[in-house]
Amino acid sequence: xxxxxxxxxxxxxxxxxxxxxxxxxxxxxxxxxxxxxxxxxxxxxxxxxxxxxxxxxxxxxxxxxxxxxxxxxxxxxxxxxxxxxxxxxxxxxxxxxxxxxxxxxxxxxxxxxxxxxxxxxxxxxxxxxxxxxxxxxxxxxxxxxxxxxxxxxxxxxxxxxxxxxxxxxxxxxxxxxxxxxxxxxxxxxxxxxxxxxxxxxxxxxxxxxxxxxxxxxxxxxxxxxxxxxxxxxxxxxxxxxxxxxxxxxxxxxxxxxxxxxxxxxxxxxxxxxxxxxxxxxxxxxxxxxxxxxxxxxxxxxxxxxxxxxxxxxxxxxxxxxxxxxxxxxxxxxxxxxxxxxxxxxxxxxxxxxxxxxxxxxxxxxxxxxxxxxxxxxxxxxxxxxxxxxxxxxxxxxxxxxxxxxxxxxxxxxxxxxxxxxxxxxxxxxxxxxxxxxxxxxxxxxxxxxxxxxxxxxxxxxxxxxxxxxxxxxxxxxxxxxxxxxxxxxxxxxxxxxxxxxxxxxxxxxxxxxxxxxxxxxxxxxxxxxxxxxxxxxxxxxxxxxxxxxxxxxxxxxxxxxxxxxxxxxxxxxxxxxxxxxxxxxxxxxxxxxxxxxxxxxxxxxxxxxxxxxxxxxxxxxxxxxxxxxxxxxxxxxxxxxxxxxxxxxxxxxxxxxxxxxxxxxxxxxxxxxxxxxxxxxxxxxxxxxxxxxxxxxxxxxxxxxxxxxxxxxxxxxxxxxxxxxxxxxxxxxxxxxxxxxxxxxxxxxxxxxxxxxxxxxxxxxxxxxxxxxxxxxxxxxxxxxxxxxxxxxxxxxxxxxxxxxxxxxxxxxxxxxxxxxxxxxxxxxxxxxxxxxxxxxxxxxxxxxxx
RNA sequence: GGGCGACUAGCUCAGUUGGUUAGAGCGCCUCGUUUACACCGAGGAGGUCAGAGGUUCGAAUCCUCUGUUGCCCACCA
Numbered sequence: 001x002x003x004x005x006x007x008x009x010x011x012x013x014x015x016x017x018x019x020x021x022x023x024x025x026x027x028x029x030x031x032x033x034x035x036x037x038x039x040x041x042x043x044x045x046x047x048x049x050x051x052x053x054x055x056x057x058x059x060x061x062x063x064x065x066x067x068x069x070x071x072x073x074x075x076x077x078x079x080x081x082x083x084x085x086x087x088x089x090x091x092x093x094x095x096x097x098x099x100x101x102x103x104x105x106x107x108x109x110x111x112x113x114x115x116x117x118x119x120x121x122x123x124x125x126x127x128x129x130x131x132x133x134x135x136x137x138x139x140x141x142x143x144x145x146x147x148x149x150x151x152x153x154x155x156x157x158x159x160x161x162x163x164x165x166x167x168x169x170x171x172x173x174x175x176x177x178x179x180x181x182x183x184x185x186x187x188x189x190x191x192x193x194x195x196x197x198x199x200x201x202x203x204x205x206x207x208x209x210x211x212x213x214x215x216x217x218x219x220x221x222x223x224x225x226x227x228x229x230x231x232x233x234x235x236x237x238x239x240x241x242x243x244x245x246x247x248x249x250x251x252x253x254x255x256x257x258x259x260x261x262x263x264x265x266x267x268x269x270x271x272x273x274x275x276x277x278x279x280x281x282x283x284x285x286x287x288x289x290x291x292x293x294x295x296x297x298x299x300x301x302x303x304x305x306x307x308x309x310x311x312x313x314x315x316x317x318x319x320x321x322x323x324x325x326x327x328x329x330x331x332x333x334x335x336x337x338x339x340x341x342x343x344x345x346x347x348x349x350x351x352x353x354x355x356x357x358x359x360x361x362x363x364x365x366x367x368x369x370x371x372x373x374x375x376x377x378x379x380x381x382x383x384x385x386x387x388x389x390x391x392x393x394x395x396x397x398x399x400x401x402x403x404x405x406x407x408x409x410x411x412x413x414x415x416x417x418x419x420x421x422x423x424x425x426x427x428x429x430x431x432x433x434x435x436x437x438x439x440x441x442x443x444x445x446x447x448x449x450x451x452x453x454x455x456x457x458x459x460x461x462x463x464x465x466x467x468x469x470x471x472x473x474x475x476x477x478x479x480x481x482x483x484x485x486x487x488x489x490x491x492x493x494x495x496x497x498x499x500x501x502x503x504x505x506x507x508x509x510x511x512x513x514x515x516x517x518x519x520x521x522x523x524x525x526x527x528x529x530x531x532x533x534x535x536x537x538x539x540x541x542x543x544x545x546x547x548x549x550x551x552x553x554x555x556x557x558x559x560x561x562x563x564x565x566x567x568x569x570x571x572x573x574x575x576x577x578x579x580x581x582x583x584x585x586x587x588x589x590x591x592x593x594x595x596x597x598x599x600x601x602x603x604x605x606x607x608x609x610x611x612x613x614x615x616x617x618x619x620x621x622x623x624x625x626x627x628x629x630x631x632x633x634x635x636x637x638x639x640x641x642x643x644x645x646x647x648x649x650x651x652x653x654x655x656x657x658x659x660x661x662x663x664x665x666x667x668x669x670x671x672x673x674x675x676x677x678x679x680x681x682x683x684x685x686x687x688x689x690x691x692x693x694x695x696x697x698x699x700x701x702x703x704x705x706x707x708x709x710x711x712x713x714x715x716x717x718x719x720x721x722x723x724x725x726x727x728x729x730x731x732x733x734x735x736x737x738x739x740x741x742x743x744x745x746x747x748x749x750x751x752x753x754x755x756x757x758x759x760x761x762x763x764x765x766x767x768x769x770x771x772x773x774x775x776x777x778x779x780x781x782x783x784x785x786x787x788x789x790x791x792x793x794x795x796x797x798x799x800x801x802x803x804x805x806x807x808x809x810x811x812x813x814x815x816x817x818x819x820x821x822x823x824x825x826x827x828x829x830x831x832x833x834x835x836x837x838x839x840x841x842x843x844x845x846x847x848x849x850x851x
Numbered sequence: 852g853g854g855c856g857a858c859u860a861g862c863u864c865a866g867u868u869g870g871u872u873a874g875a876g877c878g879c880c881u882c883g884u885u886u887a888c889a890c891c892g893a894g895g896a897g898g899u900c901a902g903a904g905g906u907u908c909g910a911a912u913c914c915u916c917u918g919u920u921g922c923c924c925a926c927c928a
Contacts, residue, residue: 003887005888006888007888191925257926259927261927276927339927392855392856395854396855396923396924399853399855399923400923403924403925605923608923662890673865674864674865674875674876675865676864679857682863684877686862686878687864689890690890692890693891694890695890697890699887699888700887700888700891703888707887708887770867772865773865773866776874792892795885
């Protein structure tokens, strides 16, 4: 029996991968004393099978690892899988939708469990795909981003940042997706250009321009530029204006952020629904008044907007504009106005800025430790501690890093690492005295007031304690001890008493307010009212308790045992930003010390900000060292029409399917051949087929060489089993592996010289990350120099007894060396042939690189 | 509004610090079934390197401008 005429990858690949695994070829322990070389695999998302895009990173990283391994280094490629927080949540919610279910109706624990099972299933699939692609990673060290020991490290970092003053909680407008009902980071929004009408609205003596008239109900002021001459006389004055829901009063404030050239140079300030307005407002006042929140979490108007309550933003806009026209405050509409709006990068819905209390990472600030996230990262790059293989990504990185704002890491979803913070509910007074006042108190109760009035008889006694709650935030902010209770009627309430928590100028207003709170009751001037006079005591602010995951027994400040955990989870990138050290610190003892900082981070450029930037910041912060010395960013895989591969377009090439048809080696070679760092990779079936042909060429070169050197027979007898990897029964012709000392023919000399310079060239290319160049050089040499020229020439030389021996030597030596050089690119076919060579000692994957 | 790329053969792309006659794969044309391979071999056609200007002994490569095209970032209400 001879070697088959064509190479059949399906017969070899599985067998060879298992053989490598069995021989522990992927483990760095193979060379205990060698220099370490480590790549952390970008963990594939465990929410879908991999596609050809993933095959790029497998190919490139495996290529580097195999090369360095053959170069004699203790090479570790550390695999993993990513729970991929929000991404997976989105995928899973779609799945639920198809089943007619809704995540908000499913209890947290059950939903989490279902998603856990779902990701575990996908994780198995991706592991198999990685193996099929020939990934020579160390499976014993595989990590999942939700492994308990990883979570522990994430908690440790969070606490460290908090203690250092670099993590804080703040109430402010955040990017809110009304569909997914969670906040998003600035990176998770996508800006799109839109043509929206710009409305010019009269505000008393002023006119302002806005695209969002529906948020008018949440206005707190009107702002102008302090230097704007037109409006000097209004600054700090109060102006009266006509509004849809009745007369309005606004203070005119001056702020630099207002561009006098835009619109009329007058801006309405809506702190709850616009981040810039919030900042303006903060410079003048502090709190966002509760009634100024006019849009809710579903993107509908709140009850503060009266008859518009319940309408969606766009519906409300139309109606509001109509009304404004009616009452004559709409001056004009500029319908040619173009601007950009933020949308959710997953569902495309308009992002609604909503005020929320969230955890933020201060990226520009210096902590107590003296460390600062973004500045330190920039410095490390500047000092070349991290080098970008493609220069232009360094520019992009710098630009981004210099302009980033604080990072919101709270997400209102269940899939992820729960934020390890407990809040003291401080409910003691209620347990003791059963007050139950909290839910019904009006919000306008302040600490310098001492009276509040109620329509309802709460049956309180003097000396009772009541709690005051901010109904917007659902938070108790203080307690009152009742000193006196008076019973009176609405008309007798002293409207001028400054001690009242709520003040109305006229009886009508008071009645209106009462009606709003008690829509079920008739309120007349004769209606009974209770006036509670109390002593106010601000709630002792118990600070949030940051732990390493465990629930504290009690609040260390007030001793209260009623603690509740923050319902939110971390932005998935907050935890994956710690991946390089989190993995190495939890695999095997000594790994971190040995392999950190890792050699290179190889991933797609689309996650440069999401992931690479965060790893540099958090890695530096936590370990004092950069997480990797180099960054290699590959391009996106596109089809031959330059289309991005995506499921919705239906142009996804399934790597397993193609591997089945053409072989893994063909795909891998197709993905590197003629490509360049950072540029997109265009792949087509024709290209893969071409590389399959190349694999076959290599196979046939080997077939010829083995036939001509008459050593096939002994190994052929055992073909089909793994026996041919055993050295026994092999001829003792190890010497013919050696390079001829002095080539006897011109052809010999020529091919050997070419081979020498090829080795040098491949080394140089690989060390400079010019994989595409190396691949085509190899292709060229093996096909056109070795096969087309030398092998043809050898047919003559083998006829001649004088040159036969030397020709055999050269054939074998050239084959052997070619296989070594080619192995990182096409591991399967090279290993398979290698196993059939005379003088076989150990697998090609762990053989020495040619010199 | 800022920034970053791309433009080389019919198609998809290489081309290192400037240096012979600018390359590959696929496709196309001619010939060939010689005992490694038709998933092949031999040969061939096909390019004003987007355009203009500049630097240089010499430019696809460096500089400037223009055009076409793609992408990223950004708190103009």
